[in-house]
Amino acid sequence: MMTIKSKTEGYPRYAPGTHVSGRDISNKNVTYSWWEPEVQYSWSLGPAYGRFLQELKKGKIIGRSCKKCERVIVPPRMFCEYCYRSTDEWIYLKDTGKVETFSISYLDPNARRIKEPILIGVISIDGASPMHGFMHYFNDMKPEDLKIGMKVKAVWKSEKERTGSITDIKYFKPMNEGDK
Amino acid sequence: MNRVAVIGGGMTLFRRRLLETGKELSFLAAKMAMEDSGIEKKDLDMVVMGSAPDAFDGIHMKGENLLDGAAATNKPYVRLFNGGGTGVFAPIAGWWHVASGVADTVLVVCEEKMSSCFPHPQTAFQHIWDPILDRPLHPNLVWLFAMEMNRYMTMHNIKKEDIALVAVKNKRNAVGHPSAQLPDEKITVEDVLNSEIMAWPVQRLDISPPSDGASALILCSEDRAKQYTDDPIFIDGVGWNIDSTMWTNRDLYFPRYVANAAKMAYKMADIHDPKKEIDFAEPYDPFDYKELHHLEGLLLCDKGEAPILTREGVTQRDGKLPVCPSGGLLGVGNPIAATMGQKVCELYWQLSGKAGKRQIPTDPQVGVGQAWGDIMQMGTVIVMRRG
Numbered sequence: 001m002m003t004i005k006s007k008t009e010g011y012p013r014y015a016p017g018t019h020v021s022g023r024d025i026s027n028k029n030v031t032y033s034w035w036e037p038e039v040q041y042s043w044s045l046g047p048a049y050g051r052f053l054q055e056l057k058k059g060k061i062i063g064r065s066c067k068k069c070e071r072v073i074v075p076p077r078m079f080c081e082y083c084y085r086s087t088d089e090w091i092y093l094k095d096t097g098k099v100e101t102f103s104i105s106y107l108d109p110n111a112r113r114i115k116e117p118i119l120i121g122v123i124s125i126d127g128a129s130p131m132h133g134f135m136h137y138f139n140d141m142k143p144e145d146l147k148i149g150m151k152v153k154a155v156w157k158s159e160k161e162r163t164g165s166i167t168d169i170k171y172f173k174p175m176n177e178g179d180k
Numbered sequence: 181m182n183r184v185a186v187i188g189g190g191m192t193l194f195r196r197r198l199l200e201t202g203k204e205l206s207f208l209a210a211k212m213a214m215e216d217s218g219i220e221k222k223d224l225d226m227v228v229m230g231s232a233p234d235a236f237d238g239i240h241m242k243g244e245n246l247l248d249g250a251a252a253t254n255k256p257y258v259r260l261f262n263g264g265g266t267g268v269f270a271p272i273a274g275w276w277h278v279a280s281g282v283a284d285t286v287l288v289v290c291e292e293k294m295s296s297c298f299p300h301p302q303t304a305f306q307h308i309w310d311p312i313l314d315r316p317l318h319p320n321l322v323w324l325f326a327m328e329m330n331r332y333m334t335m336h337n338i339k340k341e342d343i344a345l346v347a348v349k350n351k352r353n354a355v356g357h358p359s360a361q362l363p364d365e366k367i368t369v370e371d372v373l374n375s376e377i378m379a380w381p382v383q384r385l386d387i388s389p390p391s392d393g394a395s396a397l398i399l400c401s402e403d404r405a406k407q408y409t410d411d412p413i414f415i416d417g418v419g420w421n422i423d424s425t426m427w428t429n430r431d432l433y434f435p436r437y438v439a440n441a442a443k444m445a446y447k448m449a450d451i452h453d454p455k456k457e458i459d460f461a462e463p464y465d466p467f468d469y470k471e472l473h474h475l476e477g478l479l480l481c482d483k484g485e486a487p488i489l490t491r492e493g494v495t496q497r498d499g500k501l502p503v504c505p506s507g508g509l510l511g512v513g514n515p516i517a518a519t520m521g522q523k524v525c526e527l528y529w530q531l532s533g534k535a536g537k538r539q540i541p542t543d544p545q546v547g548v549g550q551a552w553g554d555i556m557q558m559g560t561v562i563v564m565r566r567g
Binding site for chain 2: 009010011012013014015016017018019020021025030035037041043045049053073075077081082100101102103104105106107108109110111112117120121122131132133134135136137143148165166167
């Protein structure tokens, strides 16, 4: 452990604090207290996401329209956050879309390194307003083939496997000629 | 509205892990700011605490946990946070306490202890994602920034080499800053481009580190400031603005909420042409591309122009528009809220000529600081001016 009080000519004149290194921890130079919370949550879906997930279970993507700003919104909500009014109608959308942005991730959720990268991005859904879509995985392609602007299509779990979750779509794949 | 002055600042060491508790770090930073200004606890009318997600510490309502270290016992006290925006939002809240006339002298403390969370602070960041649509995909927070960076690069056809220049500049600027966690006077663009890929296009040296640390500021009314200093620095404009949480329904290439916050702050500070009237900037730089993105959001250059200014050396400490002379988050470290030390304390030290080796040589008179938070949606902006 090191208490550092390096004085400088400017401000801050010194920086108080005691640095604990990885070695201090492995050598047990410092003592810690430990706590593992055990908390579980069950979230209500609400009418908008509830219907959206029910439709995913049926293999369909649904949005909501706002007639005032003329948006077709997905993920759907029961109110338009910009016009601040109730949205108007349910509208079925296609299960195809366009890659608006993406990342090739070598990190798992805990920032641990992984060898096979996860392809992830935002897909704007055909039938919704421009730039309106959601985050999902990509697959059936090489990482270097993934491009912004590329057309993609949903690959669904089988009807039996679907549970009413965003993961009822397994991933998006490159759209081929003949895909509708 | 009363004009609000800054008369003291303080910062602890920034490191991946510090021995001190959050309370103790708050005490060290606050005590330094108080000693710097000549203010004692009895002189403080109110205290503002800024600290980002409770989940890092595993202590809910951590404002209550921290208050003893922030000189707040038996005083009006509030803790607020908006993720990464907190480091500028907390001093904005301090400003409105004084500007409104409710308080004469206010202490603002910002604290973050990210090391408590195991195995990595990223684990706590999972809890900020939408529980219904995002979390089933097991996201990592770096994905968000990678996707924003990619959109920004692609829309403007920006090369990674030009973005890496920001990491190089800021890590070099941090050399000599006593708090700095990752100063590096020898780092090159090649080092950044060859560093490990985390989530493409983000590589390891594109990112600021997780850190423990605290920072503090003393704010007071103009009349009170005259009792303590002949050369007060003033907060002349503040702005904050937030966009929709539905980030997959927005074009991420331009932070319009930062532009809205900047316009609010510039109007208050009577700044009509920020490109000409702002002498230097401390935009939020948790990633190197964010400095560029935020320079554009702060209206200090046109959309897509920030990488060009960087390549031409305009944003170097001795350039025409010095940017992140502190060393920023990339060089000094990123204890979320406590980055008030680089984004606001640094404005105070630069404007009062106290920045030592980091001092901008051109006698700056007006500076802007900015932070960015929540889910790529919050902009917080502060304009400070000499005398």
